[in-house]
Amino acid sequence: MELELAALASVAASTVVSGMATAGWEGVQRAMGELWRRVHPERADTVVAELGEARAEVLVARRNGDEQAERELVGEWQARLRRLLVANPEMVTELQRLIEELRPTAREEEPRAGSVTLTANASGHSRITMSGRDINITKG
Numbered sequence: 001m002e003l004e005l006a007a008l009a010s011v012a013a014s015t016v017v018s019g020m021a022t023a024g025w026e027g028v029q030r031a032m033g034e035l036w037r038r039v040h041p042e043r044a045d046t047v048v049a050e051l052g053e054a055r056a057e058v059l060v061a062r063r064n065g066d067e068q069a070e071r072e073l074v075g076e077w078q079a080r081l082r083r084l085l086v087a088n089p090e091m092v093t094e095l096q097r098l099i100e101e102l103r104p105t106a107r108e109e110e111p112r113a114g115s116v117t118l119t120a121n122a123s124g125h126s127r128i129t130m131s132g133r134d135i136n137i138t139k140g
Contacts, residue, residue: 005085006078008092012099013078017070019102020055021062029055031098039088 019028029051036044054073061069085091120128 002086005089005092006082008095008099009078009082009085010074012081012095013074013076015099015102016051016077017054017058017074020051020058024102025055028102031101035084035091035094035098038094039084039091 016028016032019025022028029048032051033044033048036047040047054077057073058070061067061073081095085095122128
């Protein structure tokens with residue numbers, strides 16, 4: 001169960017951090033505030049304020065091309081969400097709903113954190129080149 005919670009927290013954190021850098025930022029803030037209010041109402045305002053600080057960090061990281069800073073923010077929110085789920089496993093469904101709600105928001109700009117799955121089939125003398133991000137090909 002712990003691995004499933006960690007995986008869910010990872011997807012949620014990536015979705016939240018990606019959404020922080022979009023025009024739909026207010027939806028991210030609202031959804032996360034509501035999530036915290038359900039289980040820790042006394043902490044909700046603090047979490048919302050911290051989201052604002054994290055958003056500023058994401059915007060600076062993206063402007064500077066600092067992918068490491070963005071990955072660190074995803075890791076930070078992943079740990080927080082995992083702890084929330086471990087203490088409140090009944091929130092799994094709520095977090096899954098939050099992810100589905102925020103995914104369109106997070107896709108407004110190029111996602112920076114997450115995973116990429118590539119599949120290809122080749123036959124004959126074909127050549128396949130696949131990349132999850134930047135690629136440079138030179139023939140020599």
